[in-house]
Amino acid sequence: MDQWSGYMQLILQGALTTAQLTVLGCALALVVAFIAGLGRLSRSFLVRAAATAYIEFFRGTSIFVQLFWAYFVLPLLGISLTPLQAGILALGLNVGAYGAEVVRGAVQSVGREQYEACIALNLTRWQCLRHVILPQAFVLMLPTFGNNAIELLKGTAVVSLISLADLTFQAQVVRAQTGSTMVPFLTILVLYFVMASVISFGVRGLERRLTRGLDGMRS
Amino acid sequence: MSAPIIEIDRISKSFGALRVLDELSFTVQPGEKLALIGPSGSGKTTILRILMTLETISSGHIRIDGEELFHMPKDGRLVPADERHLHRMRSKIGMVFQLFNLFPHKCVLDNVTLAPILTKGVSKADAEREAMRLLEMVGMADKARAMPAELSGGQKQRAAIARALALQPRIMLFDEVTSALDPELVEEVLNVMRRLGEETDMTMLLVTHEMSFAHDFADRVLFFDRGRIVEEGPPDQIFRNPKQERTQAFLKKIIAAGQRV
Numbered sequence: 001m002d003q004w005s006g007y008m009q010l011i012l013q014g015a016l017t018t019a020q021l022t023v024l025g026c027a028l029a030l031v032v033a034f035i036a037g038l039g040r041l042s043r044s045f046l047v048r049a050a051a052t053a054y055i056e057f058f059r060g061t062s063i064f065v066q067l068f069w070a071y072f073v074l075p076l077l078g079i080s081l082t083p084l085q086a087g088i089l090a091l092g093l094n095v096g097a098y099g100a101e102v103v104r105g106a107v108q109s110v111g112r113e114q115y116e117a118c119i120a121l122n123l124t125r126w127q128c129l130r131h132v133i134l135p136q137a138f139v140l141m142l143p144t145f146g147n148n149a150i151e152l153l154k155g156t157a158v159v160s161l162i163s164l165a166d167l168t169f170q171a172q173v174v175r176a177q178t179g180s181t182m183v184p185f186l187t188i189l190v191l192y193f194v195m196a197s198v199i200s201f202g203v204r205g206l207e208r209r210l211t212r213g214l215d216g217m218r219s
Numbered sequence: 220m221s222a223p224i225i226e227i228d229r230i231s232k233s234f235g236a237l238r239v240l241d242e243l244s245f246t247v248q249p250g251e252k253l254a255l256i257g258p259s260g261s262g263k264t265t266i267l268r269i270l271m272t273l274e275t276i277s278s279g280h281i282r283i284d285g286e287e288l289f290h291m292p293k294d295g296r297l298v299p300a301d302e303r304h305l306h307r308m309r310s311k312i313g314m315v316f317q318l319f320n321l322f323p324h325k326c327v328l329d330n331v332t333l334a335p336i337l338t339k340g341v342s343k344a345d346a347e348r349e350a351m352r353l354l355e356m357v358g359m360a361d362k363a364r365a366m367p368a369e370l371s372g373g374q375k376q377r378a379a380i381a382r383a384l385a386l387q388p389r390i391m392l393f394d395e396v397t398s399a400l401d402p403e404l405v406e407e408v409l410n411v412m413r414r415l416g417e418e419t420d421m422t423m424l425l426v427t428h429e430m431s432f433a434h435d436f437a438d439r440v441l442f443f444d445r446g447r448i449v450e451e452g453p454p455d456q457i458f459r460n461p462k463q464e465r466t467q468a469f470l471k472k473i474i475a476a477g478q479r480v
Contacts, residue, residue, distance in 0.1 A: 116273050117320035121334035122309045122386065125302075131333060135324045 004183075007174045011184060014170030015191050021087050021156045021166060022195065026149050028092025029099050036096065037103025038129075051100065058097035064158055066090045071162045087159035087166075095152045102144045106137035139210050146203030150196045167191060222285060224249040224390065224422050225270070230279030232265055232446075239265050241446040242279070249389075250420045254433035254454070257443030258469060263426045267392040270424070271314045272305050283311055283390070310338070313388030317395040319375040321367040327354065327378045328363040331385050338386070346385070353381040357411045373404030377411055384415075391415075393425045405429070412436065430473055430480040434458050442466045 039051030058066065071086035081089065110133050118128035160169035167188045174184040223246035232240040240262045247253055255263040268274045270281070272288070281288040290297040291304045300308070322330050331350035335341040341349075354360045357377040367375055376396055383391060393412065397405045409432050416423065416436055427433050433440060433454065440457040442450045442465075450463040458480045461467050470480060 113316065113318060113320045114322070116271075117316070117322065119273055119309070120271050120312075120314040120316075120320075120383070122306060122338045123334060124306065127337050131337065132322055136322075139324075 003178075007178065007184070008187070010170045010174060011167065011187055011191070014165055014167040014188075015195075017084070017165055018153070018156050018167040018191075019195065021084065021091065021159060021164075022149070022153045022199075024088045025091035025095065025152050025156070028088060029094075029096040029148065029152060030145075032093060032096030033099025033103050036100035037107070040100065040104045041107060054093075055097045055100050058094050063090060063094045063155055064161070066094055067158055067162060083159065083162050083164035086162060087156070087164055091152055091155055091159075094155070095148050098151075099145065099148050102141050102148070103137070106140040107133055109140060110136050139207065142203055142207045142210070146200060149199045149203070153195055153199065154192065221249060223247055224251075224284055225424075226280075226282040226285075227266075228280040228282070230269070230276045230281060232262075232269065232274065233277050239446050240269075240276075243447060245441065245448060245451070247422055247424065249422055252416055252423045252436055252438045253425065254437035254440045255424065255426045255443060256428075256430065256433060256440060256457075256469075257449075261443040262446040263441075263443045264394055267314065267394045267424060267426055270390070271312060271392055272309060283308060310386070311388055312390045312392065313383035313386055314392040314394065315376070315379050315383050315396050317398050319367075319372075319379045319399075321375055321379055321382070323367050326364050326366055327359060327370070327381075330367070330378060331382045334382070335385050350381065350385055353384050354378070356414070357381045358407070371404060372400045373407045376400065376408045380408075380411055380415075388421070390422045390424070393423065393427070395426050395428065397427070397429060428473075428478075430458065430470075430478050434480060442469065444469070 036051045036054050039047050040055070042048050042051070067086065067090040070081060070090045071083060074081060074086075107129075114132055114136070115128060118132055123132070156166055157168040159166050160172065163169070165173075171184040171188045175181050178184075225247040227243060227245050229242045229244050230240055231238065231242055243262070243266070255266065257263055265274060269276055270283075270288075276289060280290065286308070287297060287300070288305075288308050289300050291300045292298075321327075322333070325333065328347060328350055331353060332343065332346040335346045335349070336343060351360060351363065354363055357380055359374060359377050359381060362370060362374060362378070365374075367378070370378065380396075396412075397408050400408065409429065412423075412425075412432075413436065415421065425433065425437065435454075437454050439451060440454050441448050442457060442461075442463070444465050450457060450461060450466045456462075457466065458470065461470060474480060
């Protein structure tokens with residue numbers, strides 16, 4: 001039994017790494033999603049083109065390849081990242097590309113009449129976006145953002161391929177050392193599920209809080 | 220007559236092949252209450268939307284207080300206005316919409332204070348004090364903390380009027396503000412507008428299908444058809460003694476539909 005508690009220790013350390021990757025990856029993804037998503041709605045052709053190029057590139061190539069680029073190819077260009085940094089970068093940019101489309105779609109779904117009210121009240125484009133459009137659009141983004149965050153959590157397993165000791169990596173270690181597949185993989189199955197549930201509930205709670213008093217807003 | 224506050228000078232507006240306004244000209248005096256009536260599609264709402272810079276014009280000129288709305292002088296020539304020029308011109312004009320266009324994520328009070336705080340740099344406390352005065356005036360003070368979704372149509376429209384007034388525009392545009400309301404709620408909005416007409420010297424342009432209200436409220440009535448002014452004059456003349464055939468036909472239809480004019 002002693003031996004197992006040591007292995008559990010390993011797996012919990014992996015869980016911490018996975019949680020870290022998820023939180024920081026989501027933070028990066030969120031920032032990037034807003035920049036690229038609003039970039040796609042810019043009046044400037046260059047900004048639109050840059051945002052579109054980013055989105056299409058990161059949606060159109062594998063996260064696995066992106067991760068290897070971040071960890072093995074960037075050093076050749078003089079940028080060395082730790083495995084954790086490379087993992088956060090690849091995951092954040094990858095999921096951010098999907099999030100950007102969510103941001104664009106939600107912003108565009110806010111009715112024209114809201115923009116017209118802003119003009120009639122003499123708000124600048126930025127004030128309109130910041131105070132009127134984004135608060136309404138954000139509520140619409142939340143459910144899909146929740147999905148994206150869970151996708152990112154599950155995607156963190158690929159970082160075990162650049163020897164980052166996340167949940168999946170530690171399970172492999174335990175499996176190699178004990179010969180048991182069932183115990184470590186059942187454990188991480190449960191842990192992944194628990195972490196995904198935390199995200200799910202968190203996002204749903206936030207959604208409930210933000211939509212309070214907005215009944216009928218989407219009708 | 221003093222200098223007009225609005226000069227509309229041969230403006231045309233087309234949506235694709237459809238000509239909505241056709242070489243239209245008229246002027247409005249400061250403080251004047253103007254009713255724009257006519258069949259739907261005659262271009263009257265488009266005029267308000269153009270004045271609020273929600274639409275552009277295809278040709279012609281508009282001057283507010285003697286200053287070009289869609290053009291600005293540069294190197295001795297008139298060039299299309301930039302965002303900054305439009306921003307300055309818009310500060311003279313307010314608009315109330317048919318469908319209220321309140322911000323659904325903000326309570327009534329925040330709807331009213333948002334623009335003064337952001338565009339005029341008014342402090343939150345001052346903005347709220349002024350907002351409460353306006354909400355009092357439109358009979359909405361007790362609903363200051365309500366969300367728009369909790370209000371009836373008439374309450375929404377009265378809140379929207381307070382919101383537009385908070386920026387103290389010299390010109391107010393009312394675009395069919397009672398058309399989306401249940402019949403029993405129309406009167407409470409019209410009462411607010413009557414009061415505004417009596418207590419302020421704002422210039423007011425009103426697109427409406429409420430003929431008896433237009434008759435009592437307006438100093439002058441413009442009858443539109445197919446993008447042109449067919450007839451204009453004091454309400455008594457337009458409603459009691461219209462000269463043009465098209466005006467007569469339009470009013471006959473309105474009366475047949477059960478409205479008093």
